[in-house]
Amino acid sequence: MNTKSRRFKAVDMLLLAGALLPILGAIALKVLTAVPSTEINITGAQIYFTIPMPLQPLLITEAQVVSAAVILAILFLCLYMTHGIAVVPNSKRQLVAEWIVEKCNNMVHTNMGEYFKGFAPFIAGIMALSALSSLSSLLGLFPPTSDINIVAGWAILVFGLITYYKLKGGVWLYAKSFAEPVPFLLPMNIISEAATPVSMSFRHYGNILSGSIISALLAAAFAGLSNLLLGWISPFIGNLELLRIGIPAVLSLYFDIFSGGLQAFIFATLTMMYVSGGFPQSEFEARKAKREAKKKAKQEAKLAKAA
Amino acid sequence: MLELAIGIILGGCAIGAGLAMIAGIGPGIGEGNAVAKACEAIGRQPECKGDVTSTMITGCVIAETTGLYGLVIAILLIFVAPKQFVNILLENIK
Known part of the structure; x- marks a missing residue:
């Protein structure tokens, strides 16, 4: 394939636009529907609209919209990175894509063993989704991972996988594993089995949510502080809230980038550990x-x- | 009388949130121990730094879970519970 041709470049541009447009659309939707307020208010995800359903109305919230936008962006980014791949790498993006695939394959192979090597795309997918969802708060969006519903959905998916691979050893073995080491511990074992998805989702959502709450509180505190410290020069300079420039970014480095990336890694690691650990080889x-x-x-x- | 009842609800929720965060002590001590031992291990065998670090981070995050349960309960008590409790109170008064 000729990588210099006009058609190739046009497809490139289309794929990049496909990666950027969903995010821009989510930002536009947020800007258009934002309720102006001067006070700090810490609320959950904003509800865009509701769809009537038989049991209870289905709410389409900001978290769902942003997570769908992130999924679309990842899809088009992957298509962009694999566009025009050759046997001998001739572009930087192919090298990056190959590096990611190799790292992910290695990680899954060392953590899960030979039998689970087909898990690499799933693990990479859940890691990219989690990391980019958390990082979307850098663009001023509502991070979907600070909504329990999104993370609980992933955790239930992982729980289904764990149970599926535990059942591979036979139903009788699975049922017997609840009454071990002594049958007396049966209720405890059932509780600890149910605690797996709960702890996975609470860990991820608690970390991201607490980070965003602390960031919001500190931004408000800096506004008050700059009014107090600089307000005596003139009320105008005090109201400019100069201390809010730059200083919260240092905290954002930890709460948004480090914590978000770490939680994505942890979620993927725990998925690998639970799935391969429950499998009776x-x-x-x-x-x-x-x-x-x-x-x-x-x-x-x-x-x-x-x- | 209603003001007093609502005040008791809000105060109780705030005290409960503060008490829930006592759960932070355990993970703090536990993670401190884990990091101290990891530092010792790296000091003894600097070549296995990568393995020790990744195992330590996984262990730290698992130890953190109980603290996060407390954190989630504190967040719920501050942002969600007062409204619900006041609603229950108002319904019962009618």
Whole structure:
């Protein structure tokens, strides 16, 4: 493929626009529907509109809109990075894409083992979604990860995966694992099983939400402080809130960038640990060997009959 | 009388939120221990710094969970609970 042709460049531009437009659309929607207020108010996600449903109305909130925009942006970014790939890398973006894929494959392989190597795209996807959702607060958007509904959805998905891979060792083994080491601990085991998605979602959402609350409170505190310190020069300079320039950015470095990235990494690591830890490897292999032996015996019996 | 009742609700929610944050002590001590041991391990074997650091961060975050439960309850008590409790009170008065 000719990477210098006009058509190639036009497709490039279209893909980049596809990555940027959803984010810009989410910002525009936020700006257009924002309620002006002078006080600090810490509220949850803003509800854009409601759809009537049989059981209870379906709320389309800011968190859902932003997370959908982030998903679209990731999709188009991936298409952009893999556009025009060649056997011998000839562009920087292909090198970046290959680096990401290699790192992710290595991470999944060391953490989960050979059997789960197909998990790499899922882990990379959940990591990118979580990290970019948290980073969207840098653009002034509502970070979707500070809404429990979004994170709980991911955690329930992961819980389904954990249970699916635990059931691979047989239903009886799964049921028996609740009554171990002694049957007396059955209620405790059920509670600790249910606590997995709860703790995963609470950990992620609590970290991001507390960061945004502390940021909002500190921004308000700096406004008051600059009024107090500089207001004696003239009320005009006091009302400019000069201390709010730059200083909250240092905190944002920790709360938005470091904490958001760390929580994405932790969520992915815990997913890998829980899924591969719950999988009964030896039981699964024993069952597989048994099934294959049975199949073989059946086939041999059929052959003997035919002969 | 109604003012007093609402005041008790708000004060109780604030005190409860403060008490809930006592949960922060445990993870603080635990994470401090974990980091101290990780520093010792790195000092003894500087070549395994990467492995020790990533294991330490995972362990720290898991230890943090109980503290975050307290934090979530404190946030709910400050931002969500007072409105709900006052609504329940007003419904019962009618």
